[in-house]
Amino acid sequence: MVPGKAYSTQNTSVALMQPWLGANFDLGQGFKLNGLLSQRWRDGKPDVEGIKWFEKNAAISHEEWGSIRVGAMTSRAWSVADYPYGTDIGIAYPWASSGAGYGLMTNAVRYTSRPYDLFSGDLVLEGTYDRGNTDFKINKPRFMELWAQYRKGDLALDGVLQDSRNGTPSAWGQSPFTGLTPFGADDSKLGGSGQAIAMAMVRYDINPRWQVSAGVRFNRWSGAYAVITQPATTTTSAMWNNMFNVNWNGTLRGVGNPGYAATSQDLSLGLRHKEGEWSYSAGLVRLGKASTNNPSERGQSNGLTLMTAGVGKELGQGWRVYAMAGIVQYDRLGLAPMSMPSNSAFSGVDSRIARSGNWIGLGTVYVF
Structure with missing residues (x-):
């Protein structure tokens, strides 16, 4: 609130962009390796100040044992x-x-x-x-x-x-x-x-x-x-x-x-x-x-x-x-x-x- 400033109907606009980059490798015997990079930009700037990546992680998985992922993630x-x-x-x-x-x-x-x-x-x-x-x-x-x-x-x-x-x-x-x-x-x-x-x-x-x-x-x-x-x-x-x-x-x-x-x-x-x-x-x-x-x-x-x-x-x-x-x-x-x-x-x-x-x-x- 600003003293003396009117509070009324306003017009706003926003542009969001979130590209993803992933890499997947089949290691054989049921094992897979993958990595993920992603960031979201709001009006050309990172969506959350100080956070360089929404996703920056790597994971190894097995069809029977599940997966372990390490890094930045949501x-x-x-x-x-x-x-x-x-x-x-x-x-x-x-x-x-x-x-x-x-x-x-x-x-x-x-x-x-x-x-x-x-x-x-x-x-x-x-x-x-x-x-x-x-x-x-x-x-x-x-x-x-x-x-x-x-x-x-x-x-x-x-x-x-x-x-x-x-x-x-x-x-x-x-x-x-x-x-x-x-x-x-x-x-x-x-x-x-x-x-x-x-x-x-x-x-x-x-x-x-x-x-x-x-x-x-x-x-x-x-x-x-x-x-x-x-x-x-x-x-x-x-x-x-x-x-x-x-x-x-x-x-x-x-x-x-x-x-x-x-x-x-x-x-x-x-x-x-x-x-x-x-x-x-x-x-x-x-x-x-x-x-x-x-x-x-x-x-x-x-x-x-x-x-x-x-x-x-x-x-x-x-x-x-x-x-x-x-x-x-x-x-x-x-x-x-x-x-x-x-x-x-x-x-x-x-x-x-x-x-x-x-x-x-x-x-x-x-x-x-």
């Missing part, structure tokens, strides 16, 4: 929620990029099992571990994600558990897992923090034309107290850590400006219909109120309901065009719900200024 909590659950129904951003999860792994190792037969369907199990920024020696980052996917005919179920310590405190589901701050030199000045999610998502093709989907997510944050990491000088302003759910000017067990633990629940629903070259969709995201003992209002009393409706058409040769309309409604004026990364995220409607807003959009997608 988490299942973000990537699966983004696609296929959020794509084409207008909720990929608000569903996948909210909550207490992390989306980008920078220093990870991942094991993925082969598909197991279960009740005439296929079950895949996976575990990912990331060390984050190894410059932190006291508050060492630690990230663990477990993913399970079950598919049987037209039914798909995905379950994700994430538990982390000493990543950047945030409510941005696409956030990179690195350290408490970008600077390892801050290590001794900080206290540890953690956050976690449990998420389940389901898709079901009623028939070749109709598909329904739903998701539920439980978030937990430990909170992170606020502290100055670099005092102000005559020429520079003070630098603070990445704090979360802080009670400013308060104390807790002798700690000033303490961060409080919080929990919340989020929900998504989706409907897709395909008729020849045309497709129609509707989506809903509900970011719930949070439970916390923080005596200060940090958004825990607010919730968000976001709804979308869209239509698209396949033009052939990799091209698709679409139109989308959406509406957002906050439960109250004030700070945004705790699951949101900012007060105007996802829709551009600032919860401190307006309780509701709406938008329309046109876009095209080219896949090559």
Whole structure:
């Protein structure tokens, strides 16, 4: 918010590009080796500042024993929620990029099992571990994600558990897992923090034309107290850590400006219909109120309901065009719900200024 600046309807545009480069080698006797490089650019710049690669990893796999992958990669909590659950129904951003999860792994190792037969369907199990920024020696980052996917005919179920310590405190589901701050030199000045999610998502093709989907997510944050990491000088302003759910000017067990633990629940629903070259969709995201003992209002009393409706058409040769309309409604004026990364995220409607807003959009997608 800027004093004196009008808040009204605005026009925005964005161009996203994400090329992939993969290499695969058959080593014989059931073994395969592959590597993957990928980055996403938003309006010509890396989509996430400071992250050079979305994917930069190598894996060795065996048809009976599964695969081990090492390097930079995306988490299942973000990537699966983004696609296929959020794509084409207008909720990929608000569903996948909210909550207490992390989306980008920078220093990870991942094991993925082969598909197991279960009740005439296929079950895949996976575990990912990331060390984050190894410059932190006291508050060492630690990230663990477990993913399970079950598919049987037209039914798909995905379950994700994430538990982390000493990543950047945030409510941005696409956030990179690195350290408490970008600077390892801050290590001794900080206290540890953690956050976690449990998420389940389901898709079901009623028939070749109709598909329904739903998701539920439980978030937990430990909170992170606020502290100055670099005092102000005559020429520079003070630098603070990445704090979360802080009670400013308060104390807790002798700690000033303490961060409080919080929990919340989020929900998504989706409907897709395909008729020849045309497709129609509707989506809903509900970011719930949070439970916390923080005596200060940090958004825990607010919730968000976001709804979308869209239509698209396949033009052939990799091209698709679409139109989308959406509406957002906050439960109250004030700070945004705790699951949101900012007060105007996802829709551009600032919860401190307006309780509701709406938008329309046109876009095209080219896949090559």
